[in-house]
Amino acid sequence: MSTRRWLENAFWETSEKKMVNCILELVDDIGRNHRQVMKISKYDSEGNENPDFSEVVTSIGFDVIDKNTEERRTRKKAEAEEKKQRQLEHAKARKLEQLFEYKLEAFEVEEIKNTKNRPLKSKLRRAKNKFEVDIYAMMIIMEEMKRKEEENGED
């Protein structure tokens, strides 16, 4: 014998609660199971009440649909927040990689590579952005130039 039932997880499609999003489960005479996702409006195009809508609401219950809608809204909001956070972290990680490569290029500059000023070089390594890298790189280069000048002056 064929049967039909509305699954319990229905939720309101609109805040006015004039459309419900639901799943109809049908089992045919030989036991085959079919599920249909449906959006059912309270009124048809001519303004008449839709009997399917009443059937869904009566079968599942107004309160249950309200509760499902609220839970879904909370879940979707959390998912969207998590997705946003992941995208943010992904972008931060890419930026960090680029900064890492940028620092390695700075360390290839002879004056920076060979500086004995380890604290300053360490600051460059810990720099949080390219601007900071440039500043510390400049400081090291200037210090090295000055040191060389002094050495030449002593000669």
Next chain:
Amino acid sequence: MEKTKGFVIVASHKPNFYKYAVNLMESILDFYPEAKITLVTEDRFLEPHGEEIADQVLICEDHYRAKLWGMAKSPYDLTMYIDADMECEHEDIITVWEQLGDNDVMFSALTDDRSYVYSQRDFDTPEGKTKFTLCGGVCLYDMTKPIVKEFMWDWWELTREQMAGNWWPAGYDKSLNRWDQFSLWWLTERESKYKDLKIGIFEDDLRWNYYNVFNFARTKPEGEIILRHYSGGIKKDGYIL
């Protein structure tokens, strides 16, 4: 007598790894000025600056997995091997030796919840499906134990043989032969002589090997990152294994 302690860093095959290695050495010294570091590299890459900051230098051959040779050649009793493309960013690097406990060898872990950054982790064996569980990006080990020394040499020899096509077990997908994880898996899971090797995982292991390709919103350590791994960086493929 107290055991000697030091780091082993290997830069082979590609010039970029030498640059990474020098940066890694300096970053360790930023937080741990007394650290002893052995740099293993090829003669063609070695520069005076790298030689100057390393405690000692060992010259290796041009091999993609020369890291395993370097690990086996460690001059230190307690050795912390770190992949060259990593950077130290926390003072807790000094506490690394306390991590070993009564283990022989320690790694970081490959886990299901981190699998979104692994290109190949699951594989078929004649006995059914299995997966890699150990990550060789960092490895802390005690070379005073004969079993550890032998293990390190076996890992290198087996990897070299497998990559050269001289060794491969029947029933395993040949594409796995590019991974030193496979030789590691084989030795730890199939070699009876290593059944008693005590293998541990670093406590809060993400602190000790945090791949930058991890999404921090999804995968993060409990404490602050000590060693960051740029393995999936912009000049690579985005995967760590």
